[in-house]
Amino acid sequence: MTRVYLDSCALVLFMEGPPRTYEAIRQRLVPPDGPRPEVFYSLLGRMDVGVGLQGAARAPLARAYDEFLESPGVYCLPFDRDAADLAAQLRATLRLKTPDAIHAAIAITGGCDEFWTGDRRLARLEPRIRVMAV
Helix, strand or coil, X not given: CCEEEECHHHHHHHHHCCHHHXXXXXXXXXXXXXXXXXXXXXXXXXXXXXXXXXXXXXXXHHHHHHHXXXXXXXXXXXXXXXXXXXXXXXXXXXXXXXXHHHHHHHHHHCCCCEEEECCHHHHHHCCCCEEEEC
């Protein structure tokens, strides 16, 4: 089973992106035939998307995020010491921004096969992890 990590950008594109983008991601997460991948995210992603969900007008969207992030087959990975050490290394060697390095390190130390993002600049994470642009 494929293990897929969604960074903050991928989460937002899936939940709030244009219909064509949402549908493309949904078809990859819930393929009509074949096994569904396991989906992973981090509390950093949850925090990032939560910034734009403040206020009563955004409450329905906030509930939709909660429903997705708490659904079967979707799991939160921890930011632990191993991930912190790898994030520092990725930040130094690949010159990543801190949040990108943290997301990548969590995905890698969490054993994910693919790193989904809307930021094409993160392709430089390969071959450490397969980067999929959404």
